[in-house]
Amino acid sequence: MNPNEDPLADEGLAFEVGRSDWKQTRFVEGPVPDLAPGQVLFRVDRFALTANNISYALSGDSLGYWRFFPCEAGWGRIPVMGFAEVIRSTHPEVAEGTRCFGFYPMARHLVIQPGIVSPAQIVDAAPHRAGLAPVYAQYLPTTGDAVYAERREDAILLMRGLFMTSFLADDFLADQDYRGARSVVISSASSKTSIALAFQVKQTGHARAIGLTSARNAEFVRALGFYDRVVLYDEIASLAQEPAVFVDMAGDGAVTAAVHRHFGDALQYDCAIGATHWSAARNSAGLPGPKPEFFFAPAQIVKRSKDWGPQRLSERLAAAWTKFCDASDAWLHVVRSDGRAALERVYQDTLAGRTDPADGHIVSL
Ligand SMILES: NC(=O)c1ccc[n+]([C@@H]2O[C@H](COP(=O)([O-])OP(=O)(O)OC[C@H]3O[C@@H](n4cnc5c(N)ncnc54)[C@H](OP(=O)(O)O)[C@@H]3O)[C@@H](O)[C@H]2O)c1
Incomplete structure (x- = not known):
């Protein structure tokens, strides 16, 4: 997105797949969603797409992945890891401009209804998320995330x-x-x-x-x-x-x-x-x-939180992640692309297992 453009002038756009045939896809256009009191509108900047996201479609019914981002019957919005910015907020504790790592649809926008808000996380408490894994309801502001580094954004999305x-x-x-x-x-x-x-x-x-x-x-x-x-x-x-x-x-x-x-x-x-x-x-x-x-x-998180304490677990994870990221600079080739045709191509290649394993695809809509 061109930063000089008014982000709210941007039309809504979402990528959907057929729930019974994931090769079938479509783009759904629409107005940018309006907010009720206490809600937050994200503009998704970019997201990663790997075989892991295809597994979300595979477990869409059994593990509830289709329920994260509801859409028309017969279609599904596969979740992806992304970075997005708050472009409008009617929630008193969430400021516009907040940039968050989290679970988004392959779409330009997402509306959430924050429950818990702290410097480290904004938790979506929207009713349709009830019963789904809490970890996916967490949106992590980059300013409160110990693992965040701007130069590592793509690696964070991918891995x-x-x-x-x-x-x-x-x-x-x-x-x-x-x-x-x-x-x-x-x-x-x-x-x-x-x-x-x-x-x-x-x-x-x-x-x-x-x-x-x-x-x-x-x-x-x-x-x-x-x-x-x-x-x-x-x-x-x-x-x-x-x-x-x-x-x-x-x-x-x-x-x-x-x-x-x-x-x-x-x-x-x-x-x-x-x-x-x-x-x-x-x-x-x-x-x-x-x-x-x-x-x-x-x-295992519960076990190690008891054994080591949550703080020590986070520190160990962060240290191991940094080592892995450093070692991955030698093999990971980030491939960024923009727009509908690029997303369609990356998605179909990922679904069919045609992508080069060295490539890490990052897409913007
Ligand atoms: N349970 C969990 O909590 C959890 C968490 C994270 C990841 N995972 C799982 O880990 C797996 C790997 O995910 P990733 O994102 O790391 O994958 P990725 O990097 O995108 O993996 C690509 C590789 O997967 C194989 N592959 C992908 N699509 C294929 C297809 N259609 N036909 C045949 N082979 C195909 C190929 O490997 P080869 O040629 O080497 O077979 C390909 O090089 C996923 O199934 C994901 O669900 C599970």
């Missing part, structure tokens, strides 16, 4: 949430001494979440990170230097049959079966996190080895 999951997943496994295993086998090794996990496993230093990936992404994954070994999905049988834990970012029944059949009883734990291969069926029925268990990051 902050993903890194946090991987930090907690490694911590969860390390806390149990990786169940006695010394190898962590990670699928969709080229995904940003897996890259962050491999980085953390290496930092913790008690296990080796082994990446599983597709042929087109193998060279990129090897060049990262974060994995001790990288094999293709059809080379799983070449791995040593020693005790291992599997962290599954792909959610692909065929990959899960190959890992379980190869390691058998040597597989100590199957930690299901992602579903990048969303069009493949997730299936683990009748396989040897442990039953997959979904990783629940909030439980």
